[in-house]
Amino acid sequence: MCGLLCAIGLKKAGIDVHIFEAAPKFDEIGAGVGLGPNALRALKELGVLDAVLLRADERVPTERSFTFVTGAGAHEHIYDYPTLPQDVGIGIYRPAFLEALLPLLDPLITHFNKRCTSISCSDQGTHALHFADGTAHETDLVVGADGIRSVVRNFVVKNEPDPLVFSNTVAYRALVSADVLESAGVKTNLRQRPVCFVGDDRHIITFPIQGKKMINIVAFSTNSRLLVGSVTIPLPWVESVSEKELLDEYAGWGNDARIILGHIQQPSKWYIHYLDPPLSSYIHQRIVLIGDAAHAMAPHLGSGVGQGFEDVFVLCALLGHPNTRKANLEAAIRTYDSIRRPRANMVLRQSSMAGEIYEAHGKDGETIQSLRHKLKGIWAPVWHHDLAADIVTVMDSLHARKARL
Structure with missing residues (x-):
């Protein structure tokens, strides 16, 4: 999901993009996914929200409030999560999301049956992607959007254990x-x-x-x-x-x-x-990770996909800006890492904590009142994040970079 979205965003910015897909065609497991307020804001900024809404379960985003009840006994009411008017979202099947994006994608930039086996770096700073079929492709920047079992992630974490x-x-x-x-x-x-x-x-x-x-x-x-x-x-x-x-x-x-x-x-x-633990960096040289490749998380806040969309939004804003060029490409992705990694890793940790809260009822010392207290505001740091503030940070970085050129 994030890889196609990123390719569309970068292509709109006038950047030459190629997609290398390991499978013989684009395909998604037919599980549904929830997109919260922050995810919808990112899609809107990237110019694809209307296309996605046409394929969603609801054509108009709706309130995302949860009701919490006990699993045992008579299902005693615990808490109704309060929402603001802007706390809306949608549900969509992953294949439907794919169908929404594919018409926006130039088919000539997609290469199927390309399973990456290694990445090498030249003296000039470019990277070469090497594939299982014996072919290779040289590029200025590698964006690893290859999911939870990411191959590209191995070249970012290097000698660290697989997290x-x-x-x-x-x-x-x-x-x-x-x-x-x-x-x-x-x-x-x-x-x-x-x-x-x-x-x-x-x-x-x-x-x-x-x-x-x-x-x-x-x-x-x-x-x-x-x-x-x-x-x-x-x-x-x-x-x-x-x-x-x-x-x-x-x-x-x-x-x-x-x-x-x-x-x-x-x-x-x-x-x-x-x-676990979260990555200490989403970048290495001119290799950058987005989505589950960077921050695969538990689904308990329904926010993993949304974090990937925020990755794409920030990365496209950086790479598509006139002040970004080959000479300062590594500085640009360092800015991406400094903006996205702290936030996405926070959401990763909070998602795990949310699962622990949902599964605490019935344990020693856990009461309805204590559970209600822990549930208050649990989505606030995810839903109410200011994407505009991220762009201010991006612009400040780009203006500073221009002054140094």
């Missing part, structure tokens, strides 16, 4: 008709807004989609007894599991939760990975 680890959390995903769930006896209003059922090392999130006709369900389960990173999960990180496995994970939960999970047919199980 990608299993979070000890799995997620079971499914779509179920809202009518079916209501007919089966679910009392919780799942159509109005997202709902989070919280529990001890478990939580379930539901989202109304497709005009509130369908409910997107994600049920999380964590083994908190294990040290994060102590277990290695072999590929693939998504598998089909039995309905019994899913229900057994939530034994003892309340009626609505059990009905919801009981209507999931052929659930898929996702092994959640993230970067």
Whole structure:
């Protein structure tokens, strides 16, 4: 998602761009993704928001407020997350997002079946991408947008250990008709807004989609007894599991939760990975990382994709400015790193903390009141970030650079 968006943004800025895709065609796993207020602002600034809205579940962004209830017992109400008028977002399937962007992309700049195996640097400062098919491509700048299992990231972290680890959390995903769930006896209003059922090392999130006709369900389960990173999960990180496995994970939960999970047919199980510790740099020489390649995070704030969009927004503003040229390219990406890394790494950490909060109910010393206190303002630093302030920082850096030239 971020790679195509970046290519479109850089092409609009008049920069010669080439996309090297390992797969034989563009493809996305059909999971839905939520885009919050900050993500929509970035898309608007990049000039693609209208195209994306045409493919979204909602043509008009809607309120993103969550309701939190207990998973066990009678699903006691805990907290309604308050929102401001501008706290709106959308849900969209990843394939639909791809369909929105592809018409904006020049097909001549895309090269398929190009799996990067190594990157070399010349004496002139250019980089050569080497591919598994024996070909190579020389470029002034490499943008690694190759996702959570990034190859390009290896050339940024160099000799450091791979920070990608299993979070000890799995997620079971499914779509179920809202009518079916209501007919089966679910009392919780799942159509109005997202709902989070919280529990001890478990939580379930539901989202109304497709005009509130369908409910997107994600049920999380964590083994908190294990040290994060102590277990290695072999590929693939998504598998089909039995309905019994899913229900057994939530034994003892309340009626609505059990009905919801009981209507999931052929659930898929996702092994959640993230970067721990976060990267100490998103750049090396003229190599720069964006999106999950830079800051793969847990999904508990629904903000990973949005952080990637912010990466693209800042990088395109820097590289597309008249004061940026080959002579100061490394200075430009250092500015990108100084702006984006502290913020994206903060969101990465906060996302992990959010998961711990959702799964604290039922633990010793955790009360409804303490949980409510922890939930207050949990999205504020993500949603209310001032993108305009980032651009002020970019412009200040560029003006200072011009004065030195």
